[in-house]
Amino acid sequence: MIVVTGSVTARPDSLDEVRKLSLEHVRRSRLEPGCISHAVHVDCENPLRLVFFERWADRAALLAHFAVPASRDFVRALQPLAAAATTIELYDATRLEKL
Structure with a gap:
């Protein structure tokens, strides 16, 4: 499995557009073959920063x-x-099933 993390920090005047584009991208990506999960979150310490967390079946899917x-x-x-x-x-x- 491939895990991807990423982030973008929006300018205050562009936050709404960045959120809109990010949610569209996440929803579209979830439909792709090999996408296990794809999400975007707001950073609790910096509300202008959006953080992406993705899991892909393998490198080919990514x-x-x-x-x-x-x-x-x-x-x-x-x-x-x-x-x-x-x-x-x-x-x-x-993935570790049990420790």
């Missing part, structure tokens, strides 16, 4: 997601609305 034109359009649309550079981190994860 690469297919990155290749979807709507995914690339989402990233391009966020850039002028952000107060700082967006972040993304990828992790290869294995």
